[in-house]
Amino acid sequence: MKVTVYILVSALLIIPKVANSQGVELIKSFVGNSEKSEVISFTPQDEILLSGDFSGYINYWDVPNQALISSIKAHNGKINRIEFSQDGAFFLTFSEEDKHVKVWSFSGQDTLIDYSLDSSPHFAIFHDQNSVLIGDDFGAIYHRHFYSPEKDSLIFKNPITVYDALYDISKNELVITDKYSIKIIDISNANKIDFEIKNPYSSYFVKSRYYSPEILMTWSKNGIISFWDLNKKKMIRELRSKNDFYELSINQYSKVLLTGYYKDKALLFDLTNLDLERELDENIQLVNTYLTNEYNQFMVSSSEEGRHRLMQVKGGNGIKPLSLQKRDIEIQKVITVDAKTLKLSVWDNERVDGDKISLSLNGRWILRNYEIVKEKHEFEIKLIPNQINQLVFFAENLGTIPPNTSAINIQYDGYNKTHIMRSNLDKSGCINFFLEE
Numbered sequence: 001m002k003v004t005v006y007i008l009v010s011a012l013l014i015i016p017k018v019a020n021s022q023g024v025e026l027i028k029s030f031v032g033n034s035e036k037s038e039v040i041s042f043t044p045q046d047e048i049l050l051s052g053d054f055s056g057y058i059n060y061w062d063v064p065n066q067a068l069i070s071s072i073k074a075h076n077g078k079i080n081r082i083e084f085s086q087d088g089a090f091f092l093t094f095s096e097e098d099k100h101v102k103v104w105s106f107s108g109q110d111t112l113i114d115y116s117l118d119s120s121p122h123f124a125i126f127h128d129q130n131s132v133l134i135g136d137d138f139g140a141i142y143h144r145h146f147y148s149p150e151k152d153s154l155i156f157k158n159p160i161t162v163y164d165a166l167y168d169i170s171k172n173e174l175v176i177t178d179k180y181s182i183k184i185i186d187i188s189n190a191n192k193i194d195f196e197i198k199n200p201y202s203s204y205f206v207k208s209r210y211y212s213p214e215i216l217m218t219w220s221k222n223g224i225i226s227f228w229d230l231n232k233k234k235m236i237r238e239l240r241s242k243n244d245f246y247e248l249s250i251n252q253y254s255k256v257l258l259t260g261y262y263k264d265k266a267l268l269f270d271l272t273n274l275d276l277e278r279e280l281d282e283n284i285q286l287v288n289t290y291l292t293n294e295y296n297q298f299m300v301s302s303s304e305e306g307r308h309r310l311m312q313v314k315g316g317n318g319i320k321p322l323s324l325q326k327r328d329i330e331i332q333k334v335i336t337v338d339a340k341t342l343k344l345s346v347w348d349n350e351r352v353d354g355d356k357i358s359l360s361l362n363g364r365w366i367l368r369n370y371e372i373v374k375e376k377h378e379f380e381i382k383l384i385p386n387q388i389n390q391l392v393f394f395a396e397n398l399g400t401i402p403p404n405t406s407a408i409n410i411q412y413d414g415y416n417k418t419h420i421m422r423s424n425l426d427k428s429g430c431i432n433f434f435l436e437e
Contacts, residue, residue, distance in 0.1 A: 029298070030066040031059075031310035039079055040300045040308050042253035042293045043106065044088035049298075049310070052079025052093055060109065063298070070109060075100055082249045085126045086169075092132060096120040101134055103146065113146050123165050133174070135162040141176070156191045158183075163206045166216075177205035177218060182228065197233055209250050211271060217256075225258070225286065227276060237276050241286040247302045254291040257299060257319065261285045262326050269322040279322040292319075320363035324392060324428070333419055333431040339412035340383055340435060345376040349407035349420070353399035357406055357423070360392040369396050372406045385437040392430045395423040 031051050032038050038051035038059065048069070049061040056075035059068060077097025084091045090112065094101040101124045103113035119137040127133050131145045139158035145151045158178060166175040173194065174185040182205065184194040199205060203222035211217040215236070216228045223241030228234070239258070250256065257270045262284050270292065274280070291300040292313075299311040348355065352373055359367040361381055370377065383389045395404035403424045408431075410417055421429045 027312045027314055029310040029312040031061055032300075032308045038308055039082060039247070039249055040291075040310055041082040041084070041091075041249040041251060042291070042298075042300075043084070043091075044253060046293065046297075050082055050091065051308075052082055054078045056095060056098070058082075058093065058104070072109060074102060074104075074111075080121075081124065082251075083125055084251045084253070085129055086252070087129065088253075090126070090129070092124050092126065094121045094124045094134075096122070101132065101144075103132065115144055122161055122163055125165055125167055127167060128169070133165065133167060135165060135176070137161055139178070141165070141174070155187060156185055163204065164208050166208055166210060168210075168213075175208060175216060177208050179204035182208070182216065182218065184230065195233055197228060197235075200235070207248075207250075209256070211276075215276075217271070219289070223286070225289070237280050239280065239284060239286045241288070247308075248289065248291050248300065250291060254293060254300075257290040257292045259287045259290065261287065265325060267322065267325050268319050269325070270319050273319065273321060275323075321360065321365060323358075323394060324360055324363065327394070327425070328427045329390075329392060329430050330427050331432055332421060332429045334434070335410070335431060336434045336436065337383070337412060337415065338436070339415075340385070341412070342381050342383065342433070343378065343411040344381060345378040345409045346370075346372065346406050347376040348372040348374060348405070349418075350405060351401065353401045354397065355399035355404045355406060356396035357404060358394040358396055360390075360394060362389055376409070383433055383435040385435045387434075389433040389435065390430050391433065392428050393421045393423045394428050395425060398424060 031040055031049060038053040041050045043050055047063045049063055051059045051061065056073060056077055056079060058072045058074045060070045062069050074093055075095035075098045077095040079093050080096050082091055082093055089106060090103055091106055092101060092103045099117045099120050101115040101121050102111050105112055117136060121134055121136055123135045125133050127143060130147060131143060133141060133143055135141045139160050139162055140154055141156040141162065143153050143155045158176065160178050162176045162178050164177050172188040174187055176183050176185065180199050182197040186192045186194050201220050201222065201224060203220040205218045206221050207219040209217050211227055214229065214231050216230055218226050225239040225241065226235050227237040229236045255270050255272045257268060260267045297313055299313060301309045301311060355372045356369055357372060358365060358369055393406065398404055403422045405420060405422050408419055408421055423429045
């Protein structure tokens with residue numbers, strides 16, 4: 001079965017591409033459609049978006065009604081970033097043009113703190129609920145306290161501009177990126193540099209985020225996205241891109257979605273559901289990076305000019321695992337059932353030859369890397385009424401006797417049948433269940 005993916009490219013046009021397991025359509029929505037585009041941020045409330053425009057206004061948006069709630073003059077120049085505190089009660093904004101960093105009450109929509117700097121800020125992040133860290137043009141990083149300015153201090157002086165920073169409160173460490181390296185600074189130990197990873201690129205790091213507690217993800221100015229093992233101090237994965245779309249307000253309410261191609265198949269994959277070791281390879285051609293909210297209802301894109309667009313997601317059942325998108329899907333059985341819960345069992349009904357499979361139901365893994373044997377592996381699945389429920393058999397290998405073959409028994413009241421499913425490394429067999437209510 002072939003479905004259509006609508007994917008944004010650098011020209012910000014919606015262009016259809018054929019893929020076999022991912023059906024999502026991106027519709028240009030109501031924020032960022034004007035010539036003066038906005039930096040867009042997800043918030044603690046799913047129904048509210050924040051944006052900061054080129055004229056220095058903060059805009060609160062009512063998502064369900066696609067309406068502007070309020071517009072507040074925040075800066076005398078383009079708003080470069082919106083960052084939320086850990087509990088979501090506050091957010092900060094800064095503008096490189098007017099050299100101000102401001103802290104706001106999210107619910108009150110008013111300014112709490114206004115820092116005027118002598119030089120342009122390049123990053124500003126929360127240290128805790130009562131203070132922020134600010135990095136300026138000259139590499140200086142300041143700790144500013146909201147209610148105790150006598151405690152303000154210069155905590156680190158980098159030789160060159162720091163373009164982004166992350167603070168790990170559990171380790172009291174600051175991760176900074178500049179033109180030449182990634183540095184880990186131990187704030188509890190006289191701001192000592194714990195270690196440094198040299199930048200192997202001619203470009204420089206402009207943004208970073210934690211992929212996991214041990215893995216750092218960086219965007220370079222030339223569009224390269226890299227994954228760094230902080231324990232081993234080395235790069236473990238790299239994705240090369242055709243563009244440098246990186247100016248996104250990443251926070252705890254958003255996740256990063258990467259788009260690209262694999263053997264002419266359009267790909268949509270998010271970092272919260274990605275196996276670095278098993279799924280990423282050199283054959284993936286990266287096209288762009290986006291943000292999505294938790295429920296994949298909206299995506300935010302960023303252009304080379306710093307312009308942002310809010311895109312609404314239509315169709316599909318969320319973003320499917322990258323492995324599934326890489327292969328064609330062959331419908332081998334279509335079964336209409338009248339029970340929401342099915343009892344399944346899988347086994348090797350022929351010669352046991354080391355076949356391993358993973359099973360996906362509606363784009364979610366329910367069994368991973370399981371070796372098929374003579375003994376039956378039993379489990380239950382729950383179906384969603386009035387839609388196709390797709391159970392995909394993903395071959396992890398071909399065993400000693402290709403293709404990958406497994407038997408599956410399906411049981412519910414009055415129904416008991418066994419089917420043979422076959423998959424290979426290019427094509428995954430599937431069963432489409434339909435529950436009518």
